[in-house]
Amino acid sequence: MAFFIKQNDTSPSLRAILKDGDEIAINLTGATVRFHMRTVGGATAAVDADASIVTAESGIVQYLWDAADTATVGSYQAEFEVTFSGGAVETFPNNGYIRVEITDDIT
Numbered sequence: 001m002a003f004f005i006k007q008n009d010t011s012p013s014l015r016a017i018l019k020d021g022d023e024i025a026i027n028l029t030g031a032t033v034r035f036h037m038r039t040v041g042g043a044t045a046a047v048d049a050d051a052s053i054v055t056a057e058s059g060i061v062q063y064l065w066d067a068a069d070t071a072t073v074g075s076y077q078a079e080f081e082v083t084f085s086g087g088a089v090e091t092f093p094n095n096g097y098i099r100v101e102i103t104d105d106i107t
């Protein structure tokens with residue numbers, strides 16, 4: 001999955017359907033979700049923030065951008081980290097990353 005956004009933009013939000021290995025949507029009832037993003041090849045997160053659950057039963061989540069999140073042009077790797085009500089933690093996607101491209105704006 002690739003997501004493109006212009007520098008300093010805060011819209012559109014990044015939405016995803018979190019699925020297990022069998023491509024079945026994860027039920028997020030009672031869970032919390034965080035969004036992590038780092039530059040490709042980077043070691044530390046450029047973004048580590050709360051994400052929203054849009055529809056828990058269907059595994060739909062979203063991240064609402066802050067202008068600081070998109071201030072630096074570049075290629076990024078992102079993921080959603082879920083903490084389930086029982087305390088278990090799982091990261092999605094678990095077989096790679098969401099590619100985020102922040103492209104420069106004209107002004």
